[in-house]
Amino acid sequence: GENVEQHPSTLSVQEGDSAVIKCTYSDSASNYFPWYKQELGKRPQLIIDIRSNVGEKKDQRIAVTLNKTAKHFSLHITETQPEDSAVYFCAATPGEYGNKLVFGAGTILRVKS
Amino acid sequence: GAVVSQHPSRVICKSGTSVKIECRSLDFQATTMFWYRQFPKQSLMLMATSNEGSKATYEQGVEKDKFLINHASLTLSTLTVTSAHPEDSSFYICSASETGVDREYFGPGTRLTVT
Numbered sequence: 190g191e192n193v194e195q196h197p198s199t200l201s202v203q204e205g206d207s208a209v210i211k212c213t214y215s216d217s218a219s220n221y222f223p224w225y226k227q228e229l230g231k232r233p234q235l236i237i238d239i240r241s242n243v244g245e246k247k248d249q250r251i252a253v254t255l256n257k258t259a260k261h262f263s264l265h266i267t268e269t270q271p272e273d274s275a276v277y278f279c280a281a282t283p284g285e286y287g288n289k290l291v292f293g294a295g296t297i298l299r300v301k302s
Numbered sequence: 303g304a305v306v307s308q309h310p311s312r313v314i315c316k317s318g319t320s321v322k323i324e325c326r327s328l329d330f331q332a333t334t335m336f337w338y339r340q341f342p343k344q345s346l347m348l349m350a351t352s353n354e355g356s357k358a359t360y361e362q363g364v365e366k367d368k369f370l371i372n373h374a375s376l377t378l379s380t381l382t383v384t385s386a387h388p389e390d391s392s393f394y395i396c397s398a399s400e401t402g403v404d405r406e407y408f409g410p411g412t413r414l415t416v417t
Contacts, residue, residue, distance in 0.1 A: 231411070
């Protein structure tokens with residue numbers, strides 16, 4: 190089965206700096222990789238996702254890169270703001286409808302103003 | 303679009319009683335819904351996959367007789383925690399994917415406290 194590892198577990202950055210969170214996966218059949226942001230006591234919110242037929246995707250200050258050969262993908266947040274502070278989870282799934290997501294352990298991001 | 307609701311948001315129950323949690327997809331049909339449990343400062347742990355019109359698929363270590371799942375329609379799945387114990391206290395979150403789409407959207411979660 191799929192195994193997803195996420196690093197770092199905590200990340201502190203100064204407001205305005207960039208933040209990078211990295212994940213690796215084990216199942217080469219996985220082809221869908223979402224990223225979720227979760228604030229304390231709230232639901233995970235999908236912030237960006239990428240499929241295995243592309244190497245990079247960007248949405249304003251957020252970008253995700255995927256290296257299928259190395260089986261790793263990364264979340265990049267530029268110009269961080271205090272409201273970016275949250276727990277971020279990566280996930281992977283083979284992508285067929287109904288297939289379960291396998292989540293990383295999460296990264297606590299703290300943006301210091 | 304892709305809104306998932308969950309009810310109740312918080313529930314406190316006594317040990318030995320049962321609690322039912324509802325998960326609804328409000329603006330789309332979901333053949334499959336997922337139920338997760340999340341303990342403080344931990345990741346989401348998949349409990350079971352709920353399939354409309356058929357039996358749920360439980361993850362290893364999850365007692366199917368304790369966590370009853372019913373997926374009666376394309377917009378509603380329920381999780382019943384039977385004979386609840388304090389160790390069942392947790393944040394329970396459901397998610398749903400629109401039929402034919404792999405994006406998964408989460409409900410707001412239910413905070414269960416068993417006293």
